[in-house]
Amino acid sequence: MVKTALVAGTIMAASLVAVARTPNVVIIFTDDQGYADLSCQGSKEMKTPNIDSIARNGIRFTNGYSSAPQCGPSRAGILTGQYQQKFAMEQNAGTFTSFGLPTNIKLFPQYMKEAGYTTAALGKWHIGGKLKEYFPENRGFDFVWCTPETPFVLNGKEYDGRRFTKTSTHQTDIITIGACDFIEKNKDKPFFMYVAYHVPHSPYKSVPKWLDQNRDVQDKDRRILAGMISELDDGVGRILSTLRENGLEEDTLIFYASDNGAPEQKYPPAKTSNGVLRGQKGNLYEGGVRVPWLVQWKGTIPGGQVLDDPVITLDILPTSLAAAGRTDLIAAEVDGVNLLPFFKGEAPLAERPMFFRWDGWLGMRQGRWKLVYPIASRKTAPPPYDSGTLELYDMDADIAEQKNLAQSYPEVLQKMEKQMLEWNQTLTAPGWISEDRKAQLRKVYGEVGMTPYSAPGYTGRLPGEIPWKTKVGSEKKTKTPDSAPKKESAKNGRQRSVSARDKDGDGIVTLEEFIAGRVDKTAILTEQFKKWDKDGDGQLQPAEQRRHLK
Template sequence: MLIKIKPYISKLVVIIIFGITACQPSNDNSKNRPNIIIFFTDDQGYADVGCYGAEGFETPHIDRLASEGIRFTNFYVPATVCTPSRAGLLTGRYPKRYNLHEAVLFPFSEGGLSLNEYTMAELLRDNGYTTSIIGKWHLGHKEEFMPNNQGFDMFYGVPYSNDMDNYYYKEIDFQSPPLPFYRNKTLIESGPDQDYLTKRYTEEAIDQIRNRSEKPFFMYVAQNMPHTPLHASPAFIGKSEKGLYGDVIMELDWSVGEIVKTLKEQKIYDNTIFIFTSDNGPRIGSAKPLRGKKAETWDGGQRVPAIVAWPGKIPKGVVSSDFTTTLDLYPTLAKISGSKIPNDLKLDGLDISDYLLHPETTKLPERPFYFYARNGEMEAVRMGKWKLHIEKSRGWNLEESGVFPVSLYNLDADIGEKNNVVDQFPEVVEELTNTMKEFEAEL
């Protein structure tokens, strides 16, 4: 039956259709817009990956990922511990901008990531992506701050660190509950067997990939391991020469391999950006040859392994020493995905999409990077090869070594931050000191 539409109704339909399409991204073509996976480990050190010099265990799947993309050797996170580092990743902004830069959130904390922040998940969802987080959130366990209210369509995992499971905080007489395990806003388990966390997250990622919609997807796989207490499934116990820690890393490597294998089986690997990195330095792993570890603003606390692969787009087997950070991922993925960043949103990261696609011919600019300690104070700044430290709350023994001296290091020549050249370059010290003061004044 032929249905006639009156002229004024026809015009109305055209206006409505035009209005709807005008709100869509200009290149909203699911066949061309890449899927995005960020595989984020917890407390994995700079040297806790085979291609970064790991000892006592192997990571063949992560190493293969590096051979298929870019491996970064000067990649940093904006904090020394979990909560602020994850906040920086998802906002592209220093956590101090929204008062989430000090320490971490606990099961007794009332706050979380400000709902005024426009997260990477919100950005991508608003521009045609499905979004999911699998694993550890740690940006606020109260319902208002949970993932489903921060841009994620799906959440499968836990709200904070695995060591907070049923933990008693004697200083404030607070007993935390068994570790909550959620699917979206529904509590599905309390105190899960942590031996199987990595395996469960991997299986969930695979299931989501296989049952995806026609839209491109953003998947944030935030593993709990190798944060202590360490846990690995029975299939990986005894696998490494380095005991349980090596077993845990080998299971994480297996997880990367299983996800990549699924992408290939689904014939979408070539159109998926896969990013592997860690939230901060190691507590018990290795950051060699860097100085320091988790919770310290020495490079060992904030320089982490990082690999970005996108077959057919990013050149294979590149090792990059250019300075980059997790803050850069927000503007970079926005550009690559065709997502529009609000004009009034001030980001601290840099769009490095041109560099990823053409690393041999693109040069990234020098820019300052600020190191905030666990106590919330700025302790250091890096600009180019220079890193200036002005104080230390951790990683410096006040009783044995005395007051921490202002220290300057040439990281190109002294990656271990051992040779203080502060007296040789007073002009560099003055310039970097002023840079720190100006940034603090801005904030």
């Protein structure tokens, strides 16, 4: 009897250990956070002790990349593990009703559910917010919070779901509340949680509690940013504490990254920072795609590592499946690689190419080399593709991309260009751009690189569909579900004039975007903006952009 009990106890203990080794997976994805806006990345002003702890307990990658320099496509990349340009998701298009990540493409939570995980999405979605088939609850997520049309009721309590309140900005606090509640309710089973905070995206606002903690920051605008990031860091700290309090710290694989680099040249000047990196959100220099990139799995991944091996957010999906013991689920179409052996120190990370393409820009990173094909401006038609435009940089010696080595290393350039152009031919045309823009991009990408995406259920931009930011006379204006009534052309013109200020294409016009380029009218425009901003959240939603015309 005693012997039998001992054997049974041993089997049970072994079984519990086996369960404990199936880790939870948590992704914390921030919005427009600059490479230099963490204290562990060298900032002297941003106070991020909780975020820094992820680096201290795990790995901080100095060459960590997002797959795009813009919100929507970067989210399509991290949630599929694929280059999003393969399925028309190259650019933001949130102002189109038809916009959404094609439903035939398998998402991260669908993989994790196959692996036995409960799944959650909290915060910014941005890959389909108008048609329900694109909503996260219809794409594999069991629990959704602060996503499109989410009711703000949790455990019978109704929360203030406004973007800005007297105690929090950008829903940072309410997102954190939802995350901690999900952990508490699912602590006894493996879970996958995708937490997409809105900060530090504009508009730049903070509240007294967090501003007071950053009085040492002299620049007023930087102090506001510091307040936003302090609130973000507090949220991350609460999530980490909840994991720890429930005995899950060593049973949770945590990733932290930003969706793209900081937008450093908006008016008023964005106070986020990419440090010494050249470029910003909206281009393929390092400032657009090199981002904070941290990982922690206490007890499994050795802590305190700072590594310069290039990694990309596409790697998170296959790495998570490997951690779950389900490498068999990693589909052939996944472009990221399994980093787990590298994380554990079991094998070096093999050198591999990482590619980028965005609105006329092309780029590639391999080993020490970075190849960039830049365009002058999104506002003008790019010239036909010209190899002489290519720029080559040595990332080991010049992360600021100041010394173009294209003439010094022609063999390296030609080899990389060949790989980049071959990859480009595997891609599809952006799904929601105008016919004029398609014609312009064909001159850069070529006909094959602009092949229309086709799949069951995928529509792309509907015939005649017009985004709110379309300018009068730019293309045929056919009445569509999300366009204004056509009975007063002057109103339509004003509507499009307002929405044309949506520079990042997220469907929302902030005060900064509303004023941009009209500094002499700041006071008048600010007052006008406040009148139209009916819910006082500091931004004009599409409905508010329409409402002021009535």
